[in-house]
Amino acid sequence: MLKLLLAFAVAAFAAIPAGAKVASETPNQALADLQKAAQVEELPAVAAEVAAEPVAERFWIKVQAASREDRTAIATAGMAIEEEGSDQVAGTAHIKTIEKLQALGFKVTYRMSLQKLLKDFPSQDKVYHNYDRMKAALDALVSAAPDMVSLFSIGKGWQGRDIWAVRFNTTESGTAPSKKPGAFIVGNHHAREHLSVEMPIKIAEYLAAHRADPAVRKLLETRDIYIVPMLNPDGAEYDISTGRYQMHRKNMRINPDKEIGVDLNRNCDSFFGGAGSSGDTYSDVYHGPSAFSEPETMALKNFLDARINIKTINSFHSYSGLIMYPWGGKEGAVENAADLKAFQAMAGAMAKLAGLKAQQSNVMYVATGDCMDWAYAAHHMYAFTTELNGGSFYPGAAEIDKETPGEIKAALYMIEYSDDPRRAAADLTAAN
Numbered sequence: 118m119l120k121l122l123l124a125f126a127v128a129a130f131a132a133i134p135a136g137a138k139v140a141s142e143t144p145n146q147a148l149a150d151l152q153k154a155a156q157v158e159e160l161p162a163v164a165a166e167v168a169a170e171p172v173a174e175r176f177w178i179k180v181q182a183a184s185r186e187d188r189t190a191i192a193t194a195g196m197a198i199e200e201e202g203s204d205q206v207a208g209t210a211h212i213k214t215i216e217k218l219q220a221l222g223f224k225v226t227y228r229m230s231l232q233k234l235l236k237d238f239p240s241q242d243k244v245y246h247n248y249d250r251m252k253a254a255l256d257a258l259v260s261a262a263p264d265m266v267s268l269f270s271i272g273k274g275w276q277g278r279d280i281w282a283v284r285f286n287t288t289e290s291g292t293a294p295s296k297k298p299g300a301f302i303v304g305n306h307h308a309r310e311h312l313s314v315e316m317p318i319k320i321a322e323y324l325a326a327h328r329a330d331p332a333v334r335k336l337l338e339t340r341d342i343y344i345v346p347m348l349n350p351d352g353a354e355y356d357i358s359t360g361r362y363q364m365h366r367k368n369m370r371i372n373p374d375k376e377i378g379v380d381l382n383r384n385c386d387s388f389f390g391g392a393g394s395s396g397d398t399y400s401d402v403y404h405g406p407s408a409f410s411e412p413e414t415m416a417l418k419n420f421l422d423a424r425i426n427i428k429t430i431n432s433f434h435s436y437s438g439l440i441m442y443p444w445g446g447k448e449g450a451v452e453n454a455a456d457l458k459a460f461q462a463m464a465g466a467m468a469k470l471a472g473l474k475a476q477q478s479n480v481m482y483v484a485t486g487d488c489m490d491w492a493y494a495a496h497h498m499y500a501f502t503t504e505l506n507g508g509s510f511y512p513g514a515a516e517i518d519k520e521t522p523g524e525i526k527a528a529l530y531m532i533e534y535s536d537d538p539r540r541a542a543a544d545l546t547a548a549n
């Protein structure tokens with residue numbers, strides 16, 4: 118195992134999750150292609166050391182941004198904004214995206230090669246779930262409560278890994294339809310957001326462990342609950358595959374120019390290809406060749422299309438400390454006043470329970486192709502996006518325990534109101 122020390126002035130990148138060894142025994146062709154491509158490209162001065170790393174051309178940058186319009190334009194140029202300040206944003210960008218931003222007149226005040234962020238996997242973080250351990254955790258739930266827990270694949274990633282869904286339903290199992298109101302919890306649209314895998318697993322484990330508690334039992338008997346911890350299994354494995362952290366956000370599509378990946382949360386058919394996403398294959402917010410072009414987003418679409426009994430969704434990301442609701446991909450609030458009230462009531466309550474801040478998705482900037490926007494527009498599902506806390510993509514094992522209790526409460530709340538999300542607003546009014 119390589120030990121690369123991290124000297125990072127901005128965020129405390131504490132620790133790297135996941136298992137020490139990668140499951141796949143087959144050579145990673147995508148990685149090989151990418152390394153080849155990285156070797157022939159001229160490297161920027163800041164990363165002058167010769168490197169055959171896929172991250173060689175990608176940077177952590179800070180850009181001056183005084184307004185929401187600036188932030189949207191910066192995201193549209195292809196930067197993945199991860200941190201926002203009053204007058205600047207920080208995040209990841211390809212060297213060509215940096216050039217684009219500069220050509221547009223934006224001031225890039227800081228940049229550091231992502232190579233400098235490469236780290237070893239400290240043993241104390243092995244509690245994070247890689248693909249095999251995630252699958253094993255779901256298998257264990259089925260073994261523990263076969264009368265109400267079942268497991269099935271909703272599709273596969275580019276590299277063939279199954280996207281596993283665990284289901285809690287006391288009367289139906291597997292892919293059999295249910296008339297009960299449904300709730301859906303999903304993690305890991307974005308590969309490097311490993312904490313977003315942990316919360317769905319923790320919620321599933323809580324439901325199974327507490328299935329005899331009267332309150333939990335009642336939810337399990339009256340709801341149809343689906344949990345997909347790892348929507349982007351290929352990307353998640355790639356991020357930890359070399360023993361060194363890749364800071365990889367997208368899936369593992371090999372684009373025609375050999376650049377890797379599509380941003381799954383810019384690829385859904387909701388204002389596809391507009392603001393806050395990029396047509397550049399090297400961009401971290403590359404939206405892909407067409408809406409639902411990716412097997413992972415198509416799996417998500419097929420899954421939800423077939424289960425319109427699902428009324429609520431929580432999609433986990435990290436690490437902005439927010440819970441958000443549509444719209445993300447266009448200006449303004451959702452047009453239906455009753456829906457807006459329900460979104461606000463539920464997001465507000467879940468934020469309180471989980472220690473997050475509730476806001477409309479487009480408050481910081483507009484981002485099109487958002488899968489939660491699509492779920493709401495296509496199926497009237499009350500779809501939330503949770504950005505967990507943690508302050509970095511690799512916040513260490515302790516962050517799991519910090520986030521879990523609040524997220525379990527928020528999940529129970531969401532599952533409870535899945536029969537009629539508008540009831541949340543009425544209950545809130547009655548309580549005030």
Ligand SMILES: [Zn+2]
Nearest residue numbers: 307310434435
């Ligand atoms: Zn994300």
